[in-house]
Amino acid sequence: xxxxxxxxxxxxxxxxxxxxxxxxxxxxxxxxxxxxxxxxxxxxxxxxxxxxxxxxxxxxxxxxxxxxxxxxxxxxxxxxxxxxxxxxxxxxxxxxxxxxxxxxxxxxxxxxxxxxxxxxxxxxxxxxxxxxxxxxxxxxxxxxxxxxxxxxxxxxxxxxxxxxxxxxxxxxxxxxxxxxxxxxxxxxxxxxxxxxxxxxxxxxxxxxxxxxxxxxxxxxxxxxxxxxxxxxxxxxxxxxxxxxxxxxxxxxxxxxxxxxxxxxxxxxxxxxxxxxxxxxxxxxxxxxxxxxxxxxxxxxxxxxxxxxxxxxxxxxxxxxxxxxxxxxxxxxxxxxxxxxxxxxxxxxxxxxxxxxxxxxx
Amino acid sequence: xxxxxxxxxxxxxxxxxxxxxxxxxxxxxxxxxxxxxxxxxxxxxxxxxxxxxxxxxxxxxxxxxxxxxxxxxxxxxxxxxxxxxxxxxxxxxxxxxxxxxxxxxxxxxxxxxxxxxxxxxxxxxxxxxxxxxxxxxxxxxxxxxxxxxxxxxxxxxxxxxxxxxxxxxxxxxxxxxxxxxxxxxxxxxxxxxxxxxxxxxxxxxxxxxxxxxxxxxxxxxxxxxxxxxxxxxxxxxxxxxxxxxxxxxxxxxxxxxxxxxxxxxxxxxxxxxxxxxxxxxxxxxxxxxxxxxxxxxxxxxxxxxxxxxxxxxxxxxxxxxxxxxxxxxxxxxxxxxxxxxxxxxxxxxxxxxxxxxxxxxxxxxxxxxx
Numbered sequence: 001x002x003x004x005x006x007x008x009x010x011x012x013x014x015x016x017x018x019x020x021x022x023x024x025x026x027x028x029x030x031x032x033x034x035x036x037x038x039x040x041x042x043x044x045x046x047x048x049x050x051x052x053x054x055x056x057x058x059x060x061x062x063x064x065x066x067x068x069x070x071x072x073x074x075x076x077x078x079x080x081x082x083x084x085x086x087x088x089x090x091x092x093x094x095x096x097x098x099x100x101x102x103x104x105x106x107x108x109x110x111x112x113x114x115x116x117x118x119x120x121x122x123x124x125x126x127x128x129x130x131x132x133x134x135x136x137x138x139x140x141x142x143x144x145x146x147x148x149x150x151x152x153x154x155x156x157x158x159x160x161x162x163x164x165x166x167x168x169x170x171x172x173x174x175x176x177x178x179x180x181x182x183x184x185x186x187x188x189x190x191x192x193x194x195x196x197x198x199x200x201x202x203x204x205x206x207x208x209x210x211x212x213x214x215x216x217x218x219x220x221x222x223x224x225x226x227x228x229x230x231x232x233x234x235x236x237x238x239x240x241x242x243x244x245x246x247x248x249x250x251x252x253x254x255x256x257x258x259x260x261x262x263x264x265x266x267x268x269x270x271x272x273x274x275x276x277x278x279x280x281x282x283x284x285x286x287x288x289x290x291x292x293x294x295x296x297x298x299x300x301x302x303x304x305x306x307x308x309x310x311x312x313x314x315x316x317x318x319x320x321x322x323x324x325x326x327x328x329x330x331x332x333x334x335x336x337x338x339x340x341x342x343x344x345x346x347x348x349x350x351x352x353x354x355x356x357x358x359x360x361x
Numbered sequence: 362x363x364x365x366x367x368x369x370x371x372x373x374x375x376x377x378x379x380x381x382x383x384x385x386x387x388x389x390x391x392x393x394x395x396x397x398x399x400x401x402x403x404x405x406x407x408x409x410x411x412x413x414x415x416x417x418x419x420x421x422x423x424x425x426x427x428x429x430x431x432x433x434x435x436x437x438x439x440x441x442x443x444x445x446x447x448x449x450x451x452x453x454x455x456x457x458x459x460x461x462x463x464x465x466x467x468x469x470x471x472x473x474x475x476x477x478x479x480x481x482x483x484x485x486x487x488x489x490x491x492x493x494x495x496x497x498x499x500x501x502x503x504x505x506x507x508x509x510x511x512x513x514x515x516x517x518x519x520x521x522x523x524x525x526x527x528x529x530x531x532x533x534x535x536x537x538x539x540x541x542x543x544x545x546x547x548x549x550x551x552x553x554x555x556x557x558x559x560x561x562x563x564x565x566x567x568x569x570x571x572x573x574x575x576x577x578x579x580x581x582x583x584x585x586x587x588x589x590x591x592x593x594x595x596x597x598x599x600x601x602x603x604x605x606x607x608x609x610x611x612x613x614x615x616x617x618x619x620x621x622x623x624x625x626x627x628x629x630x631x632x633x634x635x636x637x638x639x640x641x642x643x644x645x646x647x648x649x650x651x652x653x654x655x656x657x658x659x660x661x662x663x664x665x666x667x668x669x670x671x672x673x674x675x676x677x678x679x680x681x682x683x684x685x686x687x688x689x690x691x692x693x694x695x696x697x698x699x700x701x702x703x704x705x706x707x708x709x710x711x712x713x714x715x716x717x718x719x720x721x722x723x724x725x726x727x728x729x730x731x
């Protein structure tokens with residue numbers, strides 16, 4: 001199996017969870033027409049809140065609740081400005097991004113500098129008997145901390161909310177055609193507010209998952225761009241819960257793989273085989289689905305596939321420095337956005353402030 | 362006086378024209394007050410904080426020189442944000458473009474020893490600009506070719522650039538000296554901006570008027586400026602009028618990257634050590650955005666708001682050493698300024714019916730929001 005053993009799968013599932021929380025919250029918000037680029041700030045705010053409250057109370061669950069409160073508080077600031085005052089969502093999000101990073105770093109340094117206490121409790125793994133003994137994937141799926149299980153259970157829940165409830169229909173209408181929603185007598189403002197608060201909950205819990213779900217510590221900017229990876233995951237997942245789940249697993253998988261490969265001396269043949277298979281799939285899947293494909297479109301994945309197989313056979317010694325490995329998740333996110341994005345699928349009123357006809361001067 | 366001139370004169374004296382300035386000043390004052398309040402609430406003396414702040418920013422010739430040194434990249438970055446947003450693009454990658462510019466500058470600065478100083482400096486600044494533009498070209502091209510949002514891709518590239526610098530200063534560009542320090546060789550003396558007087562002010566201050574005047578001239582008196590105005594007022598109208606909005610947007614992002622790269626060159630050539638090291642631009646890219654927003658995207662206003670943020674940076678550093686308040690409070694101030702400015706647009710429209718501000722509230726988001 002080389003690097004693809006059960007320990008890798010455990011870390012894929014674990015590393016994807018914080019991104020998944022943030023992305024699911026953002027999914028609801030974007031479906032409602034509010035883009036929240038301050039997600040990263042909410043994650044950091046949530047992470048610090050979880051850390052501080054767990055430190056105060058000793059309870060990881062109270063800490064997780066505090067992270068929700070922090071995320072919701074940031075979302076409320078955004079709601080007042082971007083929904084009620086119709087300010088530019090991008091600019092407000094930018095403010096939240098910087099405020100969340102600054103406030104969490106400031107609070108951490110003010111409260112914890114010189115105290116020497118930096119580790120708080122973190123959740124222990126909840127092992128599901130028998131199932132966790134299944135080879136290869138058993139531990140990945142059935143031996144994780146509760147916040148990780150909840151993140152994956154939230155995927156069907158979000159799907160149910162958005163596609164099987166009246167509120168979900170209203171949210172999607174607020175993102176596609178707010179005028180129609182308002183004409184139906186439902187307040188766009190109220191619907192967008194609730195959708196945005198969901199993004200706060202998701203962002204906060206993403207922070208909690210980072211702190212009480214795994215490390216038990218807080219460091220400045222510990223989210224390291226996960227908020228933005230989550231934004232990319234929503235795009236890559238085409239604004240659908242299952243798609244978002246897949247995207248998060250890809251990004252989490254990239255992160256887990258690069259961490260693993262940093263430790264291994266050279267890139268093993270299994271990784272090259274995976275690269276080759278991805279190239280093959282990129283050609284084969286559209287063909288099987290009967291999509292039109294010109295030779296030019298097949299060129300890039302074809303080259304990737306051939307190169308992958310050649311490298312798998314020759315297995316050259318390639319040992320990049322750790323910094324190059326650390327770039328991998330970000331570069332992958334860029335490649336994925338470049339390869340799969342379709343702007344046509346985004347909610348059509350995304351990013352546009354809504355004003356009632358009576359308010360338009 | 363003709364009737365037209367009289368109307369113009371009246372419009373200039375109109376209080377409405379001063380309203381944006383008044384709002385920006387009010388935002389700065391309120392954000393500062395909130396920060397002092399937070400610092401006071403955490404149990405530090407507000408008086409000590411304020412006096413340390415003023416000393417750090419303006420106490421003596423050296424402090425003023427240092428504040429201006431910080432102001433130079435901030436003006437350039439504010440202008441960079443303005444350039445990108447006038448093409449309806451959100452360039453969150455300024456930070457990465459600064460780093461790319463710094464790398465280019467260091468490579469040129471540490472080589473070509475024998476060159477005449479002005480030529481060497483010019484080459485270094487050029488290298489910074491080119492590298493910044495190339496780094497920005499990645500998101501610009503991804504947007505043109507594959508519809509990838511510049512906002513997301515440019516931000517991702519910040520992380521890549523940070524890691525690239527981290528690798529370079531431990532690898533190819535590391536100072537080969539025996540100390541094994543994690544930074545590059547210092548740039549040649551011929552590449553360093555000369556000092557203006559006995560203080561710490563360097564001649565790279567000339568970049569401020571050059572950049573501001575260049576942008577104002579382009580905005581007001583060239584076809585490019587006209588196109589950008591049309592695009593930012595109504596993108597679809599511009600497209601129907603036959604303007605290549607996509608290409609213009611991409612060029613705007615690259616120009617923005619070039620200016621950020623030049624800011625990066627200033628951070629290297631004007632620095633005390635003249636070396637490339639990790640974190641040589643700690644968040645300047647984001648402060649630059651706050652600079653532009655506080656100036657309500659006015660290039661001349663950027664000078665004043667950059668001075669304010671430079672003072673915040675320098676004053677905040679002394680506050681940290683003297684009073685022990687973390688300089689993360691500066692980030693807090695930035696975030697507050699951005700949020701207050703976003704909120705104040707609505708106020709401005711309500712109070713004065715300010716037309717340009719109303720356009721900001723117009724229901725047309727930036728191109729390629731996600």
